Amino acid sequence: MNTRSAARIGRGTSEVSDAVIAVENLQVSFRYSGVLTPVVRSASFAVGAGETVGLVGESGSGKTVTAMAMLGLIRPLGGEISNGRIMLQGKDVTHLKERQWSDIRGQEIAVIFQQAIRSLNPAFTVGEQLAESVRRHVGLSRKEAWTRAVEMLDRVHIARPAERATMYPHQLSGGMCQRAMIAMALMCSPKVLIADEPTTALDVTVQRHILALLREIQAETGVAIVFITHDLGVIAQMADSVAVMYAGEVVEQAGVRELFEHPRHPYTEGLLASIPTGGERRLGSIPGRVPAPTTMPGGCRFHPRCSYVVEQLCTTGGPHELHPSAGGTSQCLRSEDLNLVGHTVKRGATR
Amino acid sequence: MSLLEAEGLVKRFVRRGLLTRNRSETLAVDNVSFGLDRGKTLAVVGESGAGKSTAGRLVLRLIEPDAGAVRFDGRDVTALPHKKLHWLRRRTQMIFQDPYSSCDPRITIGRSVTEPLRVHEGINRSDRERKAVEVLDRVGLDAHYAERLPHELSGGQLQRVAIARALTVEPSLIVCDEPVAALDVSVRAGVLNLMLDLQEEYGIAYLFISHDLSIVEVISHDVAVMRSGTLVEIGDKHQIYSDPRHEYTRQLLDAVPVPDPNRRMFDVDDPAASAPAEDRPTHAQESIIY
Numbered sequence: 001m002n003t004r005s006a007a008r009i010g011r012g013t014s015e016v017s018d019a020v021i022a023v024e025n026l027q028v029s030f031r032y033s034g035v036l037t038p039v040v041r042s043a044s045f046a047v048g049a050g051e052t053v054g055l056v057g058e059s060g061s062g063k064t065v066t067a068m069a070m071l072g073l074i075r076p077l078g079g080e081i082s083n084g085r086i087m088l089q090g091k092d093v094t095h096l097k098e099r100q101w102s103d104i105r106g107q108e109i110a111v112i113f114q115q116a117i118r119s120l121n122p123a124f125t126v127g128e129q130l131a132e133s134v135r136r137h138v139g140l141s142r143k144e145a146w147t148r149a150v151e152m153l154d155r156v157h158i159a160r161p162a163e164r165a166t167m168y169p170h171q172l173s174g175g176m177c178q179r180a181m182i183a184m185a186l187m188c189s190p191k192v193l194i195a196d197e198p199t200t201a202l203d204v205t206v207q208r209h210i211l212a213l214l215r216e217i218q219a220e221t222g223v224a225i226v227f228i229t230h231d232l233g234v235i236a237q238m239a240d241s242v243a244v245m246y247a248g249e250v251v252e253q254a255g256v257r258e259l260f261e262h263p264r265h266p267y268t269e270g271l272l273a274s275i276p277t278g279g280e281r282r283l284g285s286i287p288g289r290v291p292a293p294t295t296m297p298g299g300c301r302f303h304p305r306c307s308y309v310v311e312q313l314c315t316t317g318g319p320h321e322l323h324p325s326a327g328g329t330s331q332c333l334r335s336e337d338l339n340l341v342g343h344t345v346k347r348g349a350t351r
Numbered sequence: 352m353s354l355l356e357a358e359g360l361v362k363r364f365v366r367r368g369l370l371t372r373n374r375s376e377t378l379a380v381d382n383v384s385f386g387l388d389r390g391k392t393l394a395v396v397g398e399s400g401a402g403k404s405t406a407g408r409l410v411l412r413l414i415e416p417d418a419g420a421v422r423f424d425g426r427d428v429t430a431l432p433h434k435k436l437h438w439l440r441r442r443t444q445m446i447f448q449d450p451y452s453s454c455d456p457r458i459t460i461g462r463s464v465t466e467p468l469r470v471h472e473g474i475n476r477s478d479r480e481r482k483a484v485e486v487l488d489r490v491g492l493d494a495h496y497a498e499r500l501p502h503e504l505s506g507g508q509l510q511r512v513a514i515a516r517a518l519t520v521e522p523s524l525i526v527c528d529e530p531v532a533a534l535d536v537s538v539r540a541g542v543l544n545l546m547l548d549l550q551e552e553y554g555i556a557y558l559f560i561s562h563d564l565s566i567v568e569v570i571s572h573d574v575a576v577m578r579s580g581t582l583v584e585i586g587d588k589h590q591i592y593s594d595p596r597h598e599y600t601r602q603l604l605d606a607v608p609v610p611d612p613n614r615r616m617f618d619v620d621d622p623a624a625s626a627p628a629e630d631r632p633t634h635a636q637e638s639i640i641y
Binding site: 058059203204207211215216231233237238239256257260270271277281282283284286287289 | 398399505507535536537538539540541543544547562563564565566568569602603605606607608609610611612613615616617
């Protein structure tokens with residue numbers, strides 16, 4: 001799996017035929033006091049069947065906006081896709097009408113969010129909410145859809161599914177709600193599942209079961225997963241390859257092992273250094289904060305926070321682009337001559 | 352002698368039905384005892400609903416225990432009359448999870464930070480301003496932040512402000528309730544490092560409430576594991592992490608995702624992994640179904 005994803009990343013943004021979903025040079029803009037401002041400037045990655053791509057970065061880096069674009073939810077949010085395209089199973093879905101999207105969403109691509117309990121409708125039973133999508137997309141009868149819903153609750157290991165289907169969201173715990181959300185997302189056997197921080201609000205013991213469940217379902221159905229999280233521990237466990245986002249750009253992409261061992265962007269190195277590892281009493285941190293979309297610095301967008309910054313090279317000119325770099329891609333112009341420190345490597349006196 | 356000793360703490364919450372006569376009782380903290388030495392960190396870990404925060408509030412007497420005692424610096428805090436509580440308030444401080452709601456949105460950072468001084472010391476304005484700049488500098492914020500309002504700062508900066516505010520009265524104990532849970536990983540590391548520095552410099556003790564075992568391993572000396580209101584295990588950090596005695600501690604530790612892609616935890620061949628261990632309520636206080 002890893003060599004496959006590494007090969008795909010090597011091809012960068014070029015046409016990827018075996019990708020279930022591909023984001024190519026995506027630019028998403030929103031209006032800030034009347035001015036159309038890119039929030040995501042360039043995001044490119046592709047996910048194949050049965051594969052999980054992790055999307056990581058700090059808050060404000062554009063992870064969720066990218067996910068919303070993949071779900072056709074940018075226009076309802078008041079923004080627009082101002083460049084690039086999104087290919088879903090070889091079909092360009094970038095500028096589809098809302099009516100066309102509602103045929104796709106829930107059917108071919110589905111999503112689970114962080115706050116499962118807020119994503120469910122408190123006024124309907126879990127079973128009714130699950131049944132709705134197959135009735136809409138597959139055209140099953142009320143009764144058939146209900147049977148399917150109960151089956152699906154069983155599938156996500158909810159005990160006594162027939163009884164739980166008749167319950168309302170507030171009667172279930174957070175972990176149970178997230179299972180129900182996963183069940184709902186899977187009702188129409190989508191080809192792509194977007195998981196936006198699905199376990200961040202859960203206790204660690206519950207998180208463990210939910211992550212295992214996602215892996216199990218993926219192995220069975222071959223669904224492609226885009227996994228958004230800021231938790232690199234979860235990324236290490238779940239992702240086949242990783243796209244690191246910073247300030248609306250994918251700044252590095254690589255297979256997960258490669259990324260943890262040999263990061264190619266100082267931002268990735270910083271993120272890896274901030275992972276608590278047993279015993280070490282000091283953690284690495286990245287000074288400063290993600291710039292706002294209206295005040296993006298010139299040159300490399302990470303340069304004000306980068307400890308390897310070189311005047312002129314890094315600080316001037318237009319935005320930097322992703323370029324191939326043995327085993328992955330990186331935006332950093334110095335990626336070849338910087339010997340960046342990975343996570344599994346023992347951190348020494350390298351800095 | 353320990354700086355802080357909690358002995359047999361018990362706290363019950365009673366809930367009455369709005370329309371019915373139903374009365375349900377929750378034992379949020381059940382016979383919990385621990386000690387904390389000067390300059391050390393005791394982490395209280397456990398899942399949501401385990402009673403961690405309640406224990407933290409009991410220690411500071413923000414809520415009254417139903418039984419048990421808290422001794423701070425040799426004095427029985429639980430017996431202090433309300434008028435004497437300022438003695439405790441001067442020596443202890445608290446930092447909360449949500450940095451946005453822990454600052455008054457209408458007053459400047461400088462005023463927020465020195466408010467404890469106004470209450471406890473009654474020192475004049477220019478001295479307070481000088482002190483504000485001093486403590487802000489200590490947590491890594493420029494003097495000009497004193498003039499700003501909370502909405503102008505990021506979450507990480509506001510959490511530094513909360514720490515600065517706690518520092519002004521030079522406390523010997525700070526109860527930190529999930530202080531970095533709302534922060535980004537990169538920012539989180541900076542705040543934790545700051546807390547470690549301050550402990551080294553001023554010998555502050557932390558009661559560090561957290562659900563995140565990877566962070567606890569970095570910051571704590573001792574660890575107390577709570578479950579459904581009871582303390583299941585307490586001990587030295589190294590012992591807890593390398594040789595947990597209680598099955599529940601082991602479960603918690605095993606569930607932490609290992610940040611190493613070469614050690615995958617979720618074996619697809621293991622069907623038991625994705626199913627919940629037992630069908631039982633995880634929360635003591637609510638009959639939620641797990």
